[in-house]
Amino acid sequence: MLKVLLSRLGQAALVMLVVSAISFVMFRFVGDPVSSMSRENASVEEKAELRRSLGLDQPVVVQYGRFLARTLSGDLGISYRNQRPVTQLIAERLPATLELVLVATILSLALGIPLGVLCALKPNGVAARLVQAFSLIGISTPTFVTGIVLILVFAVSLGWLPSFGRGQVVDLGWWSTGFLTLSGLKALILPGITLALYQLTLIMRLVRAEMIDVLSSDYIRFARARGLPRRYIHFHLALRNALMPVITVTGLQIGSLIAFAIVTETVFQWPGMGLLFIQAVSFVDIPVMAAYLLFVGLLFVLINTVVDILYAVVDPRLRARSA
Amino acid sequence: MSTLQPPVLAIDNLRVEYPLANGTTFTAVENASITIGPGEIHALVGESGAGKTTIGNAVMGLLEKPGRIAAGTIRIGGKPFDPVAGSAEGVVLGRDIGAVFQDPMTSLNPLFTIESQLTETMRTHLKLDKAAARARALQLLKAVGIPEPERRLKAYPHQLSGGQRQRVVIAAALSCDPKLVVADEPTTALDVSVQAQILTLLRDLADQRGIGILLVTHNMGVVAQIADRVTIMHRGKVVETGPTAEVLRRPKAPYAKALIGAVPRIDVRLDRFPVLGEEGKGRAAEARAALRAKAERTDATTDGTPILAVEDLCVDYMTGGWLPGSTGHRFRAVDKVNFTVRSGEVFGLVGESGCGKTTIANVVSGLVRPTSGRVIYRDKVIAGEGTVRRIGPLRQAIQMIFQDPYSSLNSRLRIGSILAEPILFYRLAATKAEAERDVGQLIEAVGLEAEAAQRFPHAFSGGQRQRLSIARALGARPKLIVCDEPTSSLDVSVQAQILNLLKDLRDATGLTLLLISHDLAVVRQMCDRIAVMRRGALVEEAASETLFTCPQHPYTKELISLVPTLDRIRGETHAA
Numbered sequence: 001m002l003k004v005l006l007s008r009l010g011q012a013a014l015v016m017l018v019v020s021a022i023s024f025v026m027f028r029f030v031g032d033p034v035s036s037m038s039r040e041n042a043s044v045e046e047k048a049e050l051r052r053s054l055g056l057d058q059p060v061v062v063q064y065g066r067f068l069a070r071t072l073s074g075d076l077g078i079s080y081r082n083q084r085p086v087t088q089l090i091a092e093r094l095p096a097t098l099e100l101v102l103v104a105t106i107l108s109l110a111l112g113i114p115l116g117v118l119c120a121l122k123p124n125g126v127a128a129r130l131v132q133a134f135s136l137i138g139i140s141t142p143t144f145v146t147g148i149v150l151i152l153v154f155a156v157s158l159g160w161l162p163s164f165g166r167g168q169v170v171d172l173g174w175w176s177t178g179f180l181t182l183s184g185l186k187a188l189i190l191p192g193i194t195l196a197l198y199q200l201t202l203i204m205r206l207v208r209a210e211m212i213d214v215l216s217s218d219y220i221r222f223a224r225a226r227g228l229p230r231r232y233i234h235f236h237l238a239l240r241n242a243l244m245p246v247i248t249v250t251g252l253q254i255g256s257l258i259a260f261a262i263v264t265e266t267v268f269q270w271p272g273m274g275l276l277f278i279q280a281v282s283f284v285d286i287p288v289m290a291a292y293l294l295f296v297g298l299l300f301v302l303i304n305t306v307v308d309i310l311y312a313v314v315d316p317r318l319r320a321r322s323a
Numbered sequence: 324m325s326t327l328q329p330p331v332l333a334i335d336n337l338r339v340e341y342p343l344a345n346g347t348t349f350t351a352v353e354n355a356s357i358t359i360g361p362g363e364i365h366a367l368v369g370e371s372g373a374g375k376t377t378i379g380n381a382v383m384g385l386l387e388k389p390g391r392i393a394a395g396t397i398r399i400g401g402k403p404f405d406p407v408a409g410s411a412e413g414v415v416l417g418r419d420i421g422a423v424f425q426d427p428m429t430s431l432n433p434l435f436t437i438e439s440q441l442t443e444t445m446r447t448h449l450k451l452d453k454a455a456a457r458a459r460a461l462q463l464l465k466a467v468g469i470p471e472p473e474r475r476l477k478a479y480p481h482q483l484s485g486g487q488r489q490r491v492v493i494a495a496a497l498s499c500d501p502k503l504v505v506a507d508e509p510t511t512a513l514d515v516s517v518q519a520q521i522l523t524l525l526r527d528l529a530d531q532r533g534i535g536i537l538l539v540t541h542n543m544g545v546v547a548q549i550a551d552r553v554t555i556m557h558r559g560k561v562v563e564t565g566p567t568a569e570v571l572r573r574p575k576a577p578y579a580k581a582l583i584g585a586v587p588r589i590d591v592r593l594d595r596f597p598v599l600g601e602e603g604k605g606r607a608a609e610a611r612a613a614l615r616a617k618a619e620r621t622d623a624t625t626d627g628t629p630i631l632a633v634e635d636l637c638v639d640y641m642t643g644g645w646l647p648g649s650t651g652h653r654f655r656a657v658d659k660v661n662f663t664v665r666s667g668e669v670f671g672l673v674g675e676s677g678c679g680k681t682t683i684a685n686v687v688s689g690l691v692r693p694t695s696g697r698v699i700y701r702d703k704v705i706a707g708e709g710t711v712r713r714i715g716p717l718r719q720a721i722q723m724i725f726q727d728p729y730s731s732l733n734s735r736l737r738i739g740s741i742l743a744e745p746i747l748f749y750r751l752a753a754t755k756a757e758a759e760r761d762v763g764q765l766i767e768a769v770g771l772e773a774e775a776a777q778r779f780p781h782a783f784s785g786g787q788r789q790r791l792s793i794a795r796a797l798g799a800r801p802k803l804i805v806c807d808e809p810t811s812s813l814d815v816s817v818q819a820q821i822l823n824l825l826k827d828l829r830d831a832t833g834l835t836l837l838l839i840s841h842d843l844a845v846v847r848q849m850c851d852r853i854a855v856m857r858r859g860a861l862v863e864e865a866a867s868e869t870l871f872t873c874p875q876h877p878y879t880k881e882l883i884s885l886v887p888t889l890d891r892i893r894g895e896t897h898a899a
Contacts, residue, residue, distance in 0.1 A: 217429065218424060218426060218429035218430045219429060219430055219431055219432040219433075220432075221385070221424070221430075222422065222424055222430040222431070222492070222495075223432070224385060224416075225383055225385060225416060225417065225422035225424075225505075226416070226417035226421075226422070226443075226444045226447075226495060226496075227415050227416035227417025227418060227444070227447065227448060228417065228443060228444065228447055229447060232443070232447070237432055237435070240434050240435075241432065241433075241434055314434065315433070315434060316433070316434065316436075316479040316481070317433055317479070317481045
């Protein structure tokens, strides 16, 4: 297990090195930061001075080395637009996105798994057919449409829920949470549903397909032949086998939810990472974009590693192979 | 056996139907009647599709939808089976009826421990608490002969061998003291030595605990060894039933005679296998003569000179350890194996699963690289140090026939395209029309009709597909065909046809065959010389007749003695 973990970490480091190189190249070659930072009528001397102060006059290798050293020490540079450390900006925005993703993931798992099981057990029932039809809608409607429709119904017409922002947040150290106030919780509902919808249908369909597969397997037939109660066979035995691929997909989906919740965050003006990134793109705020790239890379590497470990926990065959 | 107790199972005129989509019904079982007393083993035999498994499922109430019991009665321990409830009154599946399935590799859930899978049944039916169930599970594992039962309880299925898993499955089936056990092909997936142990175990259970066993199998040897009575089924109908010795010695129904005759015999070598039904004749002979003529044109020498030499062959597999610098475990699959195949002969390689025989086949056909040693074809090294690249004639000379005819033909190509592939690839035909004619000839040579070329693989049965695989191998005009278990997934009667076909083709075209099999009877019927393998090493090599009449190595003797045969019929040794 330790060996696998170590080699995983080694691979992770390699991936991150490549990502950092790409992120660095972005700094260097996407537009000239000096011209986008300085005033339009700045003199050549002023520009040269700025270039020197940013270290852009050094050889590429030296610049990359410095970039790596700074990145490792947690310094991701200063946002061109906000003139504030990028690390700080991300730390401010991260809690909002993470809380939104947490709600969306819990929602999609809590609804997706039971619905998937229902569809697998009674594939021709009325409920299963309705759920299937609904899932088609869920998987084919773009996120922004869902978001706008929800806002229209629940915020504009009914006025039950807020249409934008996080509501009131409580600061716990550097983490600001919306879980502790009523308005914060209310604000999470609509974007949470919007973000969860696609995941929900994906997980539901996956669980359904896996479950149908597992139910026709020999070991489930054998469990039936031993006269075990149906409930026990379905929910204790079969579901566990069916959830194996769900772990992978959920893991990867959490990654893409955090990284690409952009559309939802834009629709609901959610002050998260996605919104930060969109603003960075429109202002060619390269340090923020580069940091975002690094962050997303790190996120996926971490999640994949966690998924691998989870697999070993759930599936004893993998444990033995690596022991 | 006469007792006052009611029979554990009494099936009377059972009829099972499957309604089909087009409104008609398919009758899987018709007018089947079977009675099993306490302590009796009743074998249900027949080819695939005969309806024997359906009867087992009907008894357990596990018929696949939309199958239903259309007529007849099933009584379990005297109580009538209620088709609506799916069980007999007061009879609980798992408590009163135990089940053992064919494949021990898949009948245990890989994610749960042996303990959890053994105890859940007892906790459900006997309402035992955790400790009591565990204690009983330990007893059961001891009873079925699993070493170190305490340790095995905590193990997961993949940590046990196939034989051990089947014992666990049997232990689970016995856990609540059932009166009846339905065993569906319980030893088909196992090696002969493990099979012998499991069969002894089943026999002991019947004798000592008075359990009635419905044994579904296609293996006549197994029937002869442990069954008290036997019922032979054909296309859903019972064709013959009676005491084992009587049915096997003096079968009355023509089908029963043919089925028993088709079983490859380990005791004598026959010229041909008796077969059921007609075989391709006439045109097939013509087509084969044409194939031979073509083979001569390339360069056929069937003079008994060495064609393939395996020298000091070793193959290691690495497991784990893919971090740079770590070595992992080295597993030696093939250990210093030497043998020579002479041209024109059938050379057999036998051994139990995991002995390395398939690995050798893969090395010969270039699918696996040897760790050391070499394989020489004619005078060229084709594997190991100094290997020449397998191009053109060299690659063409060695072809392969695989075990599973269902997965070895591409289901999206027509038979014509599949068979034309080697012909076109090796440029054996000048024009497309000539290639088409060759394909037709190949199909006829393996005893099918030439218009098979227009159809897709799914239109053919397993036996027919295996014929087509053989035709594909022949299409390249090889000198040597490596056959890896060519008949082990086929019914006996089909197996007999395929083996006859291989024999005929060998005689007609002067092929050399390297036949890999775990079935000693098949090997005896087919091979001129045989090598026996055990744990990667060759333990004995001899001419076929010598090997069976006076085996030298103890392992060979053991293997031969373990094969269930029709000579040792239970009824005769016990009751005569």
